[in-house]
Amino acid sequence: xxxxxxxxxxxxxxxxxxxxxxxxxxxxxxxxxxKLFQWQQTRLQKRLDGEYQSQVFRLSxxxxxxxxxxLSVSRVRIEGASxxxxxxxxxxxxxxxxxxxGIEQESTLETVLQKTxxxxxxxxxxxxxKNIVPEIxxxxxxxxxxxxxxxxxxxxxxxxxxxxxxxEVGNGDxxxxxxxxxxxxxxxAEDLEGSVAYGMKTQHTYRLSLSAPLTGxxxxxxxxxxxxxxxxxQAWASCKEAQKGVKAAVSTINSFxxxxxxYQAVMRHVHSLTPDASMSIRRSAGTSLKSSIHYNFIHxxxxxxxxxxxxxxxxxxxxxxxxGGDTSFAKIETESQASRQLFKGLHVSLATRAGFLYPxxxxxxxxxxxxxxxxxxxxxxxxxxxxGPRDHGDAVGGDTYWAAGLSFIGxxxxxxxxxxxxxxxINAGKLSTLDRSEFHTPIFVLFPDPTAQLNRSKxxxxxxxxxxxxxxxxxxxxxxxxxx
Numbered sequence: 001x002x003x004x005x006x007x008x009x010x011x012x013x014x015x016x017x018x019x020x021x022x023x024x025x026x027x028x029x030x031x032x033x034x035k036l037f038q039w040q041q042t043r044l045q046k047r048l049d050g051e052y053q054s055q056v057f058r059l060s061x062x063x064x065x066x067x068x069x070x071l072s073v074s075r076v077r078i079e080g081a082s083x084x085x086x087x088x089x090x091x092x093x094x095x096x097x098x099x100x101x102g103i104e105q106e107s108t109l110e111t112v113l114q115k116t117x118x119x120x121x122x123x124x125x126x127x128x129x130k131n132i133v134p135e136i137x138x139x140x141x142x143x144x145x146x147x148x149x150x151x152x153x154x155x156x157x158x159x160x161x162x163x164x165x166x167x168e169v170g171n172g173d174x175x176x177x178x179x180x181x182x183x184x185x186x187x188x189a190e191d192l193e194g195s196v197a198y199g200m201k202t203q204h205t206y207r208l209s210l211s212a213p214l215t216g217x218x219x220x221x222x223x224x225x226x227x228x229x230x231x232x233x234q235a236w237a238s239c240k241e242a243q244k245g246v247k248a249a250v251s252t253i254n255s256f257x258x259x260x261x262x263y264q265a266v267m268r269h270v271h272s273l274t275p276d277a278s279m280s281i282r283r284s285a286g287t288s289l290k291s292s293i294h295y296n297f298i299h300x301x302x303x304x305x306x307x308x309x310x311x312x313x314x315x316x317x318x319x320x321x322x323x324g325g326d327t328s329f330a331k332i333e334t335e336s337q338a339s340r341q342l343f344k345g346l347h348v349s350l351a352t353r354a355g356f357l358y359p360x361x362x363x364x365x366x367x368x369x370x371x372x373x374x375x376x377x378x379x380x381x382x383x384x385x386x387x388g389p390r391d392h393g394d395a396v397g398g399d400t401y402w403a404a405g406l407s408f409i410g411x412x413x414x415x416x417x418x419x420x421x422x423x424x425x426i427n428a429g430k431l432s433t434l435d436r437s438e439f440h441t442p443i444f445v446l447f448p449d450p451t452a453q454l455n456r457s458k459x460x461x462x463x464x465x466x467x468x469x470x471x472x473x474x475x476x477x478x479x480x481x482x483x484x
Contacts, residue, residue, distance in 0.1 A: 063109070072107040073097065073115065074139040074148035080155040084128060085187035091216040092122050112136070116151055123153060125218040126189045131156040160184055168199075175199030189213050203230045203240075220252040236385045236395045238277035239285065241368060242269045249294075257299035257314075265325070266290045268368045278391035284367035292321035307409065307421075308339040309347045327369060328360040346410040353378065357399040358434065370397025371431060379403050379429040388431030403429030 076097065078089055096118045116134050123132055133154045140150060162181040168174065177197035185192040190212040197205040211223040225247040233239050249262035270285045295318045302311035315335040322328030333355040341347040355371050372395060375384035388398040407425040412418050 063113075067108060067110040067113075069109045070107065070147045071109045071112050072145070072148050073112060074141060074144040074150055076119070076151045076153070078123070078153045078155060081129070081157060083157055083160065083184055083187060084189075088188040092126065092218075093119055095216055096122065112149065112151075119151065119153065122217070123155065126213075128157060128184050128189055129155040130158050158183060173199060173201045175202065177205075185210075186212075189218070201232050201235075203232055205229050214250070219254075220250065223247075223249045223251070225249070234272070234274055236383075237281055237367075238274040238394050239270050239281050240272040242271065243267070257297060260294070260296040262294045262296075264290075264292055264294060270367065276393075278394040278396075280391040280396045281367070281394050288327060288366060288368065289325040290321055290327050290369070291323045291325035292319050293323065294319050302337070302339060308337070308349065309341050310339055312339075313337040321369070322360055327366050328363050329357055329365060329369060330360060331355070331357045331369070333371075345416060346408065349407045349409065350405070351407070352402070352404045354402040355400065356434075365399060367397060370399065371401045372397050373401050373403060373429055373431040379427050380405065380425065381427055382429075387429055389433055398431040399434035401429065401431040403427070 076093055078093075081089060096115050116136070120132055120134050123129060135152045135154065137150045137152050139148050144150075160183050162179075162183060164179040164181075165177065167176045175197055176199070177195060179193065179195040182192040184190065190210065192210050194208045195205070196207075205227070206229075207225065207227040209223060209225040211221050214220045214222050227243075227245055227247075229243045231241050231243075233241060243266055245264060245266035247262055247264045249260055251258065251260040253259075267287065267289055269287045270281070273281060273285055295316075297314075297316040299314045300311070302308035302313055305313075313336060317331075317333045317335075319329075319331040321331070333353070335351075335353040337349060337351040339347060339349045357365055357370060359365050371388075372385040373379055373388055374382040374386040379387060385395045388401070389396050405425055405427040407423065409421050409423050412420060412422065
């Protein structure tokens with residue numbers, strides 16, 4: 001008879017061996033924990049990084065030991081550029097394949113790699129491709145020599161059509177705009193761009209432009225633009241102004257900076273005068289044509305164009321009008337800015353600007369050509385175009401001006417990464433008319449319009465004070481990124 005205790009007592013089953021596992025490479029003890037997965041990923045990434053660095057080192061040794069090996073380029077192939085003309089690509093690539101006139105240079109692996117690098121940069125400057133992968137392959141041609149290779153650039157073109165819309169509210173104004181851009185319109189890196197904007201101060205703006213590279217280096221471009229603008233000046237000048245114009249420009253970049261030479265013809269129409277408009281504004285009403293030549297120069301070494309901490313900025317704008325049209329003058333305007341970091345978390349920025357307008361041929365300057373000063377874009381803490389001569393409340397503009405501003409921008413304590421920055425600044429500026437009686441030269445006629453002089457004696461001119469103002473505030477800086 002079986003023993004009752006044998007069947008009544010529970011039996012505990014145990015494995016023959018106990019776990020002898022010990023942690024290695026700092027793996028977690030709990031095999032079901034999420035940390036184990038992260039540890040495995042980290043260990044795999046370290047292995048891949050080690051293998052990659054080892055392969056790079058071996059490849060560097062292989063290439064470095066054969067740089068003097070004779071090698072030449074048989075053919076250059078650009079794949080994936082179906083929307084771009086072959087003739088345009090040849091104009092971009094050919095300058096880097098020529099060794100130079102009258103210069104005998106042995107072609108080696110080193111020179112082939114240098115050409116590959118230069119061609120890659122040249123294709124990137126066209127801004128037509130978002131991905132470029134260069135490769136060296138065995139030549140496809142049966143006539144190629146033993147020491148010849150093909151350079152293959154596998155490219156991925158950017159989308160041709162770009163749409164963008166935006167709305168802006170601030171400084172007593174609100175506007176909405178839309179922009180359409182057709183990149184590589186005709187297969188030669190041409191940009192066809194159209195934009196339209198509606199707002200309160202600038203009631204509407206229409207613009208259509210076509211730009212194209214003039215050289216294979218992409219450093220020189222030509223541009224044709226037509227535009228129409230209708231501005232509302234009734235808040236400070238008791239009128240509105242409509243402009244319709246065309247512009248032809250050539251721009252280039254060199255070691256000194258950006259240069260642009262352009263011709264512009266603009267039809268201006270001052271209209272919609274309010275009942276209390278001054279005599280100066282009433283005399284300016286009507287249509288006038290300006291035909292002028294512009295030259296712009298920009299030199300910019302700042303690390304950021306909006307919130308620069310170091311570097312300098314200089315801009316020169318010169319305009320000569322009188323090649324036909326109703327107005328004749330010489331106009332020059334400069335703008336500069338210098339930024340320096342005083343210590344960690346605080347930097348200072350000094351900005352200055354000045355302008356000079358001189359009439360030619362005995363013609364008085366027009367309202368549309370004079371400088372206006374005051375507002376958030378030039379002299380902050382002053383009302384929009386509130387500085388300078390005024391005729392019964394209307395800002396009529398001036399012939400000379402200067403403005404300067406000193407800004408201190410810092411980081412919030414313990415939050416240097418926040419886009420919100422404390423900001424204190426001091427601004428000053430002055431806008432005035434030019435007394436031409438102080439100039440004596442036989443080249444220009446320096447007598448003003450008698451009618452304008454007579455009317456001026458019956459007007460009351462006011463020049464608002466340009467006392468420096470120093471407010472304290474906050475700056476919200478958001479870096480914008482464009483995706484195609």
